[in-house]
Every structure is written in C-alpha cells, then in structure tokens.
Amino acid sequence: TPTCEPETPLCCRRDHYVDFQELGWRDWILQPEGYQLNYCNGQCPPHLAGSPGIAASFHSAVFSLLKANNPWPLGISCCVPTAKRSLSLLHLDRNGNVVKTDVPDMVVEACGCS
C-alpha cells in the first residue's frame, strides 16, 4: 500500500506514530513507549475497486482494466484496511497490578479498495 503523500488522492495508508508520553499515559502504560496509529484514506475509482493495494497480482490488474472499461460502475468502493496486526500492551490496572494484554487488530498495516 502506498503511504499517503500530501498530493496522493488515491487510497493509501496514512501513518501516525503516537507516543504515550504525548497522551500523558506513560505512568500507567509501561510498554511499548508508543504505537503506530495508521488509517486508510483516499479515493477508490471504479477500476481500483477490489484491488488489494500495491500487492495487486497480474490477475487483479487485468480485472481492474476490465472494470475500468465498463461504463457502468459496479457500486461504491471504499478505502479500507486490508491487513492489521495485534499490539501487546504492558500496563498497570487500578490495583497496581501489571497486566500484559494482546489487543487484536490494533495496527493497520495495509489499505485497499473494497
């Protein structure tokens, strides 16, 4: 997935690193020090619909060309996450216990057009 540049109008992944210090949460979130909060943004014209982002195979490239030549767009396509990973957080709970929680689907790794 292309990472969004200011002039990228098409579907891409917008990267943001959030430092827990910036949230004022470093006193209870022990590790890691921050995490990638990425989100998907951008246009999904009809010929990109259903394409999984930069990893498009030859098949999906041809499929996109066919769609692009089809004068009736099949429907609305959105820029959505296509790959996510979990994040392991070490934090204190209200009783002062140390808790390690694996939060699933926390970090967006790739975006694509639905």
Next chain:
Amino acid sequence: QEAGSVCPSCGSPTLAPQTERALVLELAKQQILEGLHLTSRPVITHPPPQAALTRALRRLQPGSVSPVKGEEVISFATITDSSASTCSSMFTFHLSTPRAHRLYHARLWLHMLPTLPGTLYLRISRWSTRKRRRVSRTFLAEHQMNTPGWHALTLPPSGLKGEESGVLKLQVDCRPLEGNSTAVQPQQRFLDTEGDQRPFLELKIRANEPGAGRARRR
C-alpha cells in the same frame, strides 16, 4: 467529512496538520481504552516499587504477542498478617474483577532469605469468605525448598476462582524437615515479605470461548 461522500475514508477534506494530530491523539485514546475494555484510564494510587516492576516486566517478556488471546497478570502481595510465628504469613492480592475470562496458569513467587535452615516445607492455602460471612480455608499446594532466592510455586488455577470482590487471601505456612527443627531460632524469618522482594502472583487468563459455560452446564 464531505457532505454526501458515501464512505468515511473517501475524499475527506485534508485537515490542517494540528487538527489532524489532535484528532489522531483522541482516536488513539479511544482505540486503546476500547482494546483494554476500559471506559477510562485507571488512576494509579499505589504504583509498585520500580525494582519490583522491573522484575515483573522481565517475567512477562514484553513485546512478545502470546499465542493465546488473553492476558497475563502480575499481582504484588500486600501483607495482611505476619503473625509472631516466623513460619506463617497471610498475603492479600487485589485482582481486577474478572471479566468473562478463564484462569489457566497460576504461580506464587516467593523470595527465601539466606536464613533458610536446610529443607523447608511450605503449605499454601486460601482463605475465602462464604455466604453469611463464614470464612473457609482451602488447601492449595505444598512445596519443598532448600535454597534461598526466588522460587515459583505452581498453584491449581481451579483453587483461585475469583471472589466477586477481587480480593484473594493466601496463607503460607512453613515447617522445617523433621529432625532439624532445632536449627530454627525463634523469631527467625525465612521469607522476604516487604519491599522489592515481596511475593507476587503470576496469572495467565484467556477469554472464555463463547458458549463455553453452556457446554459445561450440559
């Protein structure tokens, strides 16, 4: 959000960098609280001592995502009662009221002092309050040890089913091996119960599979 745009991520107007940053930080707070099933960040009134924290972090191998979806908890003991006899201590642990989770691994970490008089038997039992405030004592495990330093004593997860209140009371009684009780000086302590070397519980819990309770009832 452009009026009429049919999906949230298509063509939303580019925000000014500061606005976007403020939005991202707000999003991050929501995402983390949601991921930890919290409605607001916890207020930490008694953070554990740094050295105890460091040791706990070492046990939890931070950064590694455990294969089982769930949580690992390190709970430090508050000492309820180290009665006169050197060989009996009551430890209280304050656990967060358990959500729909199942405990599948429990170990009690104790730090034995160098004053250990040879081999020592440790009996661990649990005090719980039943209905009408009746108190009952349940035997959990017995371990034998003969070296000072840290020891991890495995406990039966079934014996630690959470109290509604989330308060767990464990009593540790020790007795020397037959025949060398003379080695035990009165008032001699064998177990470190304060400060950075205080005991702690290491628990692993996993989310209950949906419908697990029903299967058990059937």
